[in-house]
Amino acid sequence: MAPWDRYLESLGLLNLTWGHLVLLTVGLSVLALAAWRGWQPLELLPLSLGVVLANLPGTGLTAFLPGAGPEQAQASGLLGVFFWFGVSFWSVLPPLLFLGLGAATDLSPLIANPRLLLLGTSGILVVLAAFWGAQVTGLYSIPQAAAVGLAGPANGPLAVFGAARLAQDRPELIGLIGASAYLGGLVAARSQRALARWLTSRRERTIVMRRPREVSRPERLLFAAAALVLIGLLAPTAVPLVGMFLVGNLLRESGVVPRVATVAANELLILGTIVLALTIGSQLSAERLFDLGTVAVLGLAAGAALLGAIVGVLVAKAMNLFLQEKVNPLIGGAALAALPLLAQAADAQGRRADPSNQLLPHALAVNAAALLAATSLAGVLMTVSA
Numbered sequence: 001m002a003p004w005d006r007y008l009e010s011l012g013l014l015n016l017t018w019g020h021l022v023l024l025t026v027g028l029s030v031l032a033l034a035a036w037r038g039w040q041p042l043e044l045l046p047l048s049l050g051v052v053l054a055n056l057p058g059t060g061l062t063a064f065l066p067g068a069g070p071e072q073a074q075a076s077g078l079l080g081v082f083f084w085f086g087v088s089f090w091s092v093l094p095p096l097l098f099l100g101l102g103a104a105t106d107l108s109p110l111i112a113n114p115r116l117l118l119l120g121t122s123g124i125l126v127v128l129a130a131f132w133g134a135q136v137t138g139l140y141s142i143p144q145a146a147a148v149g150l151a152g153p154a155n156g157p158l159a160v161f162g163a164a165r166l167a168q169d170r171p172e173l174i175g176l177i178g179a180s181a182y183l184g185g186l187v188a189a190r191s192q193r194a195l196a197r198w199l200t201s202r203r204e205r206t207i208v209m210r211r212p213r214e215v216s217r218p219e220r221l222l223f224a225a226a227a228l229v230l231i232g233l234l235a236p237t238a239v240p241l242v243g244m245f246l247v248g249n250l251l252r253e254s255g256v257v258p259r260v261a262t263v264a265a266n267e268l269l270i271l272g273t274i275v276l277a278l279t280i281g282s283q284l285s286a287e288r289l290f291d292l293g294t295v296a297v298l299g300l301a302a303g304a305a306l307l308g309a310i311v312g313v314l315v316a317k318a319m320n321l322f323l324q325e326k327v328n329p330l331i332g333g334a335a336l337a338a339l340p341l342l343a344q345a346a347d348a349q350g351r352r353a354d355p356s357n358q359l360l361p362h363a364l365a366v367n368a369a370a371l372l373a374a375t376s377l378a379g380v381l382m383t384v385s386a
Contacts, residue, residue: 015057019286027051027281040189040341043156043182046274050281053079062282079282086279087178088171091164093276094157095244098375100269101339102248103261109365111223112212115319116362119327120369122315123335124377126152126308130300131381139293144170146385148297151177152304153374154185155337157276159301161241165382173297175283180297182277184305185338189345191306192333196349199313200329204320205353207328209362220253231376238379242372309333309342312366327362334363337374343367 030048034041054062064080086093110116131149134140140148143166150162159181160174167173196205228246232239251261288294312335320326330350334342343363350359 011058017286019290020055020057023051023055023284023286023289027055040182040186042270042273043277044186046277047179047182047281050079050278051284052281053278054282054285062285079279082275082279083175083283086275087160088164088168088174091161091240093272093279094161095240096268097157097272097276098241098245099248100264100266100272101371102245102250102264103252104265104269105245105249105252105339105368106364107223107249107368108215108220109212109361110368111215111219113362113365115323116327116331116365117369119312119316119319119332120335120366120371121373122311122332123153123308123337123370124373125311126304126336127374127377127381129307130304133300133304134296137296139296141169143167143385144173146381147173147177148180148300149304149381150378151181151184151297151301152308153337153370154181154188154301154305154308154342155339155371155374156181156185156280158241158337158375158378160276160280162378162382166385172283172288173293175280176289176294176297177301178276178280179284180301182280183298184301185336185341187302188305188309188333188336188338189341191309192330192342192345192349193352195309195313195333196330196353199310200317202353204317204329205350206357207326208354208357209328209331209359210325211358212361212365217253217255221250224249224253227372231372231379235376235379235383237382238376241378242375245371245375305336305338308336308370311335312370328357328359331359331363331366334367335370336367337371339367339371340364 027048030044033039034044034048053059061077061079063077064084065076127149130152131145134145134148147163147166151159156178160178163174163177224246228243231242248264251257251264312332313329316327316329316332328350330346334346336342343360346363347360350357
């Protein structure tokens with residue numbers, strides 16, 4: 001073949017399909033929302049760029065050719081290597097992100113108000129709802145349905161880690177499940193205002209929760225260490241995630257390695273999120289996405305996340321029937337693992353009702369409890385469904 005003919009054959013413009021055009025439009029639209037509307041920019045900006053890169057034909061960025069020879073290594077694309085070693089095969093990115101998230105999270109409000117642990121735990125129902133929903137469709141095996149269920153708590157690293165373990169026979173599901181988890185977090189966050197209006201009264205939205213008590217450093221260290229040992233004994237498969245989260249938190253609370261904790265909570269967390277979201281987005285190519293199973297995953301994840309926020313608000317209202325010191329039902333909307341996105345969204349609705357109301361510490365406690373519960377349940381599902 002003549003050089004000019006090879007060039008023409010390699011042109012991406014001549015290899016575009018309608019599927020590529022649709023996903024390029026979707027990717028650029030999400031990019032616009034993240035850049036101009038500020039919708040989860042840290043996650044959605046690289047995710048949307050990954051979608052755009054994956055649907056430019058002929059770039060080879062997402063290709064991975066396993067083999068020991070230099071030719072195979074040179075033919076592999078950067079994002080394909082990231083996906084294979086960072087997510088699918090070794091799955092190192094999600095644990096590193098949980099390490100950074102733990103270093104950035106203050107568990108003091110949860111320790112000071114342990115009843116919020118019950119409220120946060122209600123969010124695990126979304127995992128079961130998405131799991132059962134996936135089974136009802138008949139499109140997935142039991143391990144694959146469990147992987148789809150892990151998109152329900154709306155935590156991208158958790159969903160990707162579980163999918164890499166449970167859906168190894170369908171690797172195209174891994175990126176899709178991760179993207180669905182981010183979509184679920186966005187849906188739940190953007191729905192907070194409507195849920196507040198439909199599910200709570202004006203009086204409930206203005207319930208003032210007193211500031212959490214000061215928690216001593218030994219208490220914080222003991223809580224993190226005890227949770228690490230307890231979850232490790234009851235759900236050992238969850239330790240790569242929840243264990244790293246609590247290790248990061250112990251680095252933070254020890255106070256003896258402040259630079260390490262700061263780097264983990266900032267540079268490591270931000271860089272890891274960018275790489276993971278970009279890698280997930282790069283798996284959403286036209287060749288993989290256009291079938292009924294794709295639509296089902298997206299719908300189940302978004303529906304489960306919305307259901308989790310609704311259940312959290314209703315559980316908070318039910319708790320108030322038995323509590324002398326009431327909780328503001330708005331913090332129940334944070335009963336998902338998208339930390340700290342939903343806590344910030346719940347706090348924003350509380351400030352809308354009463355600008356002086358400080359709900360953020362309490363919402364963060366619910367958010368953190370939901371993360372610990374969902375990750376522990378994920379470990380159980382990975383064990384019984386594999």
